[in-house]
Amino acid sequence: MKFTHKIAKLAQPLMYRRAWRRAERMIRPVPLEPIYARIDQAKLAAIQAQYASSNEHYAKYADVRRWLRLNIVRAQDLNLHRCGPKSVLDLGCGGGFFLFVLQQLGHTCLGLDIDEFPLFTQLLELFHVERRIWAIQPFEPLPDLGRKFDFVTAFSIDFNRDSKRDWWWGPSEWTFFLDDLKRHLNPGGRIFLGLNPGKNKEFYTRELRDFFLSRGAWVERENVLLPPFSGEVAPA
Ligand SMILES: C[S@@+](CC[C@H](N)C(=O)[O-])C[C@H]1O[C@@H](n2cnc3c(N)ncnc32)[C@H](O)[C@@H]1O
Incomplete structure (x- = not known):
């Protein structure tokens, strides 16, 4: 790549932010090995043997090291390695x-x-x-989860689409969903969404991006981080 090209790329804010995040990860690393060592290796080996020759798309998740590495980065980028215990x-x-x-990292967790x-x-x-x-459905509230959360995350989201008919949630589905999620947040709690691209490789329409921005979200490529929850829920 030409030097002038490199400079032009560096000048892009997105490039800067990514480089900064990479640097921050290096300054405050979360090593993989101690985390990997907490896994029962005999059980893991048995699972990996079971899926070694599987053609199933999801069999890729048996490569535990690879996915732990990615998820350590996710935790670092949300600063969850530098805060007290959160739910x-x-x-x-x-x-x-x-x-x-x-x-x-000391947090208390629930998956859905x-x-x-x-x-x-x-x-x-x-x-x-x-x-x-639980299957998340448009315009259906989440169930009572028995506790509230400081962070609600969703990575590589799949629940916002019907892939058979290439249909994706729009602002009305997201409005219902995000408003409903407030019931599950502690005051100051955050919501992070990691969107999947559609067939056109876009993460959202212009309308949907504007919708997230109108809710005060930080939006960068697939990443959408909603502002801290005020603690106020609109009456039903
Ligand atoms: C691409 S995978 C991502 C898994 C995980 N978040 C990650 O990043 O490794 C999409 C996940 O969404 C789940 N999913 C799909 N439709 C869903 C729905 N309606 N409600 C809840 N989860 C759903 C799938 O079962 C799968 O675990």
């Missing part, structure tokens, strides 16, 4: 990698997901991550 709800938690990392992929159930058991089985 965290992860929606569409999958195999529970993110929550397993958080539990090693459908019960469709046996590998996820096996990994959640391996990681001792608690999961509530």
